[in-house]
Amino acid sequence: MSDSFIIKNLNASIGDREILKDFSLTIPKGEVHAIMGPNGTGKSTLAKVLAGHPDYAVQSGEALLDGQELLGLEPDVIARAGLFLAFQYPSEIPGVTIANFIRAAIVARQAKGAPFDAKAYYAELYAKMDALKMDRTFTARFVNEGFSGGEKKRCEILQLMMLKPKYAVLDETDSGLDIDALRIVSEGVNRMRGPETGLLVITHYQRLLEYIVPDRVHIMWDGRIVHSGGKELALELEAKGYDWVKTELASA
């Protein structure tokens, strides 16, 4: 199982609130999985726990990225191991330009002392910004400062495209996006699809999955996956609503 991201019996809490309860999920490399679920069910907690957020405590479980245990590692080590988290609410970083920020992230992945090819870097950065319809002057803007919701999400996908992780968790990437931005962001994500990448798309709404069509859909309720299916499950959930989950799936 060295070519999958395997989460097994993960239990995690914040303060004295248990949020993830024996959460298990396997994402084979090359597949796109979606997690849907109502607010407060632990979707964002899952994303943050996997990324190593210091506010959450892991009680037990495993998170094996191509065989490498991520739980207990520092957030930057997890990222360099190949897991990318696209934030629901990306932080604003005053005084740090997008160009310098992504550059620092790339340099962190290079061998110590290895030369940095600035020319190739900017060529790639500009090409990907063009694809995301981001103005090139954004390179000199401070990370997310004064960005609209859509600009912040495009900036997340730009980082995803530049850092080329093995696996990525996209946390509510569709929130705050108008339909045009949603289409552009989804195109960016779809470009990342391929045999070398596994994607986990977390969303509250079925809408995003019209653009990023998943291989598998999982429904999350109260800290764990209660139902899984193909892409049509998203439509079923949309039609039946989360009450269906509550009454039929959660009690199962």
Added chain:
Amino acid sequence: MDTLTSPALTGILDSALQSADSAQFRAHDWFAILRQQGWHTFQSLPMPKRDDEKWRFSDTRTLSLSGYAVAPAPPDAEAAKLFARSQFISRPAGLIVHVDGHCIHKPALAPELTAQGVIFEPLTDALRHHPALLKQYLLKHQAGLGGDKFLALHQAWLRSGYLLHIPKGVTVTQPFVSIHWTLAEGAAVFPHALVIADELAQVTIHDFHLSAQPAIRALAISACDIHAGSGAKVHRLAVQGWSSTTQSFQIDNTCGGRDSLISSVQAAVGSRRARLENIVRIDGPGADVRLCGISVATGEQEFDQRTLQIHSAGNAKSDLLFKNALLDKSRTIFSGLIKVAPDAQQTDAYQTNRNLLLSTEAEADSLPGLEILANDVKCSHGATTGQVNPDELFYLRARGIPLAVAQELLAQGFLEEVLAKVENEEAAATVREMLRVKFHQI
């Protein structure tokens, strides 16, 4: 104080005042008298003590003036090397370079500047060429914020520095650059900057204070006096990059006339202890003064910042922002006061001090103050001291950026707000590089 009257310093002072080297100064009796007055004042004042309010939080116990002497002129080869390292700005309006207080490079001003009456000369030349101007403007203010004894010593030893005079209505866009280096171990230097911008003149100044090697022990007591006439625009960048074993004092006085615009950015990375005293006097209505300071303090450095914004005239604005990033066991002290005179109505005066603690052992003290005697003013002061925002830190680390690098990026971002105000890109890049090097010394 016994250390100051030690034969080492007094002997050199006496001989300097009598030596052939100072023959040119004797020709200007007023200047010799000024220096002697400085020496007498220096001797009459006590060293600052811990219970002195103007030195509150400063480590006065380690203040010492012993073991320093005025250094001889540098060997030609060393001077040439330092001149080569002085090329931060590719096309300055003029460049003056001093090494251990000796001028090693004088500017050749463009003929059109000379024709317009612009003066940019080392102090030693200006004493011969422009004594009347110097008599009128040189050292006309007391230190006032606690550093009087040090300013008096500066006055007693005054020899190096420059006079910059921009006549009425003249605009010079390229910066005037002055660079002071320390080279000899134990050197005492006393750099002086005198800037006179007449009515409607526009000028940019870059002052760099640097050491040839990172661990040269030195004493630097510097002063900068700016006189901005009506409608004059003066932009100054001052970079304090002395060696990490230097004791430095910088005592600045700025006078803003009617409708003048003065902006200054002071960046500090060097010295074991660095004391900055900055007084702004708003003498004319409509003046607009913007003061910014940044520092990166590491090891056991102490940056001691004392500022005073005096509004004597109404309808004027002053805005101060000092930001310090602290690492290791470093300390910063910011003590700022805004004074508004009774008839300085419609004053806008602001003062902000922000300190970023990157170590649990670092300490930042902040003493903001207001003294407002007018009743129709907008004044505020604020001070914050905190650590890096944990959400921002997690965001950077979630991109694979290691903790130390992430903290450095956030600290540089924190200081960037001030650096962005430096208009000359080469100068801003020079300072950014100095900050980067400073972070990488940890």
